[in-house]
Amino acid sequence: MYKAPVEEIAFTLKHVAGMAEALAAGTFGELGEDLVDAILVEAGRFASEEVAPLGEVGDRQGSRLVDGAVRTPEGWRELYRNWIAGGWNGLTAPEAFGGQNLPHMLHVAAMEMWNSGSMAFALGPTLTMGAVEAVEKHGTDALKSAFLPKMVSGEWMGTMNLTEPHAGSDLGALKTRAERRGDGTYRIFGQKIFITWGEHDFTDNIVHLVLARLPDAPPGTKGISLFLVPKFLVNDDGSLGARNDVFCHSLEHKLGIHGSPTCTMIYGDGKFGEEKGAIGYLVGEENRGLACMFTMMNNARLAVGMQGIAIAEAATQKAIAYAKERTQGRAPGWSGEGMSPIIEHPDIARTLLTMKALTQGARAIAYACAHAVDMAHACVGEDARHWQERSSLLTPIAKSFATDAGVDVASMGIQVHGGMGFIEETGAARYLRDARIAPIYEGTNGIQAIDLVTRKLPLSDGAHVRGFIAELKRIAAAVAASNREGFGDTAARLDAAIADLAEATDWLIATLGGGRLADALAGATAYQRLFGLALTGAYLAKGGLAEAGDGREDRRIALCRFAAENLLAETAALKDRVVNGALSLAAARAVLD
Numbered sequence: 001m002y003k004a005p006v007e008e009i010a011f012t013l014k015h016v017a018g019m020a021e022a023l024a025a026g027t028f029g030e031l032g033e034d035l036v037d038a039i040l041v042e043a044g045r046f047a048s049e050e051v052a053p054l055g056e057v058g059d060r061q062g063s064r065l066v067d068g069a070v071r072t073p074e075g076w077r078e079l080y081r082n083w084i085a086g087g088w089n090g091l092t093a094p095e096a097f098g099g100q101n102l103p104h105m106l107h108v109a110a111m112e113m114w115n116s117g118s119m120a121f122a123l124g125p126t127l128t129m130g131a132v133e134a135v136e137k138h139g140t141d142a143l144k145s146a147f148l149p150k151m152v153s154g155e156w157m158g159t160m161n162l163t164e165p166h167a168g169s170d171l172g173a174l175k176t177r178a179e180r181r182g183d184g185t186y187r188i189f190g191q192k193i194f195i196t197w198g199e200h201d202f203t204d205n206i207v208h209l210v211l212a213r214l215p216d217a218p219p220g221t222k223g224i225s226l227f228l229v230p231k232f233l234v235n236d237d238g239s240l241g242a243r244n245d246v247f248c249h250s251l252e253h254k255l256g257i258h259g260s261p262t263c264t265m266i267y268g269d270g271k272f273g274e275e276k277g278a279i280g281y282l283v284g285e286e287n288r289g290l291a292c293m294f295t296m297m298n299n300a301r302l303a304v305g306m307q308g309i310a311i312a313e314a315a316t317q318k319a320i321a322y323a324k325e326r327t328q329g330r331a332p333g334w335s336g337e338g339m340s341p342i343i344e345h346p347d348i349a350r351t352l353l354t355m356k357a358l359t360q361g362a363r364a365i366a367y368a369c370a371h372a373v374d375m376a377h378a379c380v381g382e383d384a385r386h387w388q389e390r391s392s393l394l395t396p397i398a399k400s401f402a403t404d405a406g407v408d409v410a411s412m413g414i415q416v417h418g419g420m421g422f423i424e425e426t427g428a429a430r431y432l433r434d435a436r437i438a439p440i441y442e443g444t445n446g447i448q449a450i451d452l453v454t455r456k457l458p459l460s461d462g463a464h465v466r467g468f469i470a471e472l473k474r475i476a477a478a479v480a481a482s483n484r485e486g487f488g489d490t491a492a493r494l495d496a497a498i499a500d501l502a503e504a505t506d507w508l509i510a511t512l513g514g515g516r517l518a519d520a521l522a523g524a525t526a527y528q529r530l531f532g533l534a535l536t537g538a539y540l541a542k543g544g545l546a547e548a549g550d551g552r553e554d555r556r557i558a559l560c561r562f563a564a565e566n567l568l569a570e571t572a573a574l575k576d577r578v579v580n581g582a583l584s585l586a587a588a589r590a591v592l593d
């Protein structure tokens, strides 16, 4: 059973991602290490003892649509009640609406643990928190006071309605219609698909954030507006009013995250209410909805990255436990009686260490991204701009590298289990089934790569990414200068990986500058992985150099060396794919005709 790795998480937050410095500088006000530790311990306890035991039930039973109502798996409603009673829903929300205003870093760490317990369960609250953020930033005061306190407490949940059958990655194609009613409100008509937690029995009301188009809107992404559409309208005294004209038509049958209801939502069908059309309230300005939704999507992207890490951690724990128990053959050098535990076989040990290194690398990248988000909020002027750019640069890498790691590590976990991994009762298979959606939703990893190359590399005319690479070089230099035992060839391998990153970055910036967009995009995914691997090497090294005084230094240095000498060799091939891959791709295109 999953046990939250609270010490590892606390170490990474403080000594790798920058929390220790931020706490010492008073960036988070009165917040101190003791409170951080206490929150992490309690979030970990909730994840291990309350969420994780219900993960398997959720997978087996799934959420079901019965007579138009969604029934969640056994025990999940109570779990949700315990969740909100613990105050977890409002961790980062503003105090003015009942939240605790804690740093985003702490939130993503807690989110990791809850997702390890059950990704399908944690997904619902994740979307609510995103919706809170969008309304808080862009909503009117009236909307905020009517909806935010109950969404922050968790009494109501929120959703995100973007996707339509013909509009997935390309939201400019969406057709859901909004009509002005003349009293400042709107009526919404259309169909949204794949809406996570669009209908359920956790809360009395569900607050949908819906992208739709006004009749006179310009075409494409410049003509999209954002509306808040509650399942039940809210009376002036805060009580629930009439049922709004929105309902869940059906649930999808999915590969994984069975506990999470994925709904087709119908707006304005005339099923509810006297007049056709779901009543919606504008969030932000007309035709500026996509920008508002991006408030929600950026943090949601990092949150999806946390799902990848969460699954990778849980899959790794399960695989290590199995490999210590399962005996087969005799490993070289095995001196015990009979067969050796499979963990003694070099191939299994290598697989498990690869799982560990990818998990820890992805975790460090995601926490560093959350740190940048916190710093951007805390700073002003040039400093704020610097951290804003850092979080922008890291978001696509955190989302894609972590979610790819989730899938890869879960798959390796099955391999370690042998045939039993393919059999559902071990639970190893569930991790892979659950993990597989994360590289797809919240902007596919291919879309993240395009974002990274075309929007993030050009930040400050390339100066930001180059400055970041210079920081990474300093970590490699610090390893070279360190007199700690055990780093092996880390400094040279890390240096080489960062040089690959620098060369690929320069090539992409020059290629984009020369107007050769297709050539740059041909290697975008390879570049994204190259960046993630170089960061993994650098952050594991930073962890190896840190003096936490917890007696685990040697273990960290050993993992860092393992990653540098085994995983970083891949960066040379990835760089080659970035700078030399476009021509052969263009030449081979006809093969697909």
Ligand SMILES: Cc1cc2nc3c(=O)[nH]c(=O)nc-3n(C[C@H](O)[C@H](O)[C@H](O)COP(=O)(O)OP(=O)(O)OC[C@H]3O[C@@H](n4cnc5c(N)ncnc54)[C@H](O)[C@@H]3O)c2cc1C
Pocket (backbone or CB within 6 Å): 160, 161, 162, 163, 167, 168, 169, 170, 193, 194, 195, 196, 197, 254, 262, 437, 440, 441, 442, 443, 444, 445, 446, 447, 450
């Ligand atoms: C379980 C689940 C839950 C979901 N939850 C929600 C939710 O709560 N709310 C919501 O609004 N949506 C949700 N979605 C939808 C999800 O965000 C979309 O599936 C995703 O954005 C991809 O869109 P698509 O499926 O239409 O794929 P497409 O956009 O058709 O993409 C297909 C492939 O083409 C690639 N591609 C597309 N465009 C480009 C391009 N310009 N350049 C290069 N490659 C490209 C993609 O990377 C992908 O590999 C969910 C989906 C699932 C399966």
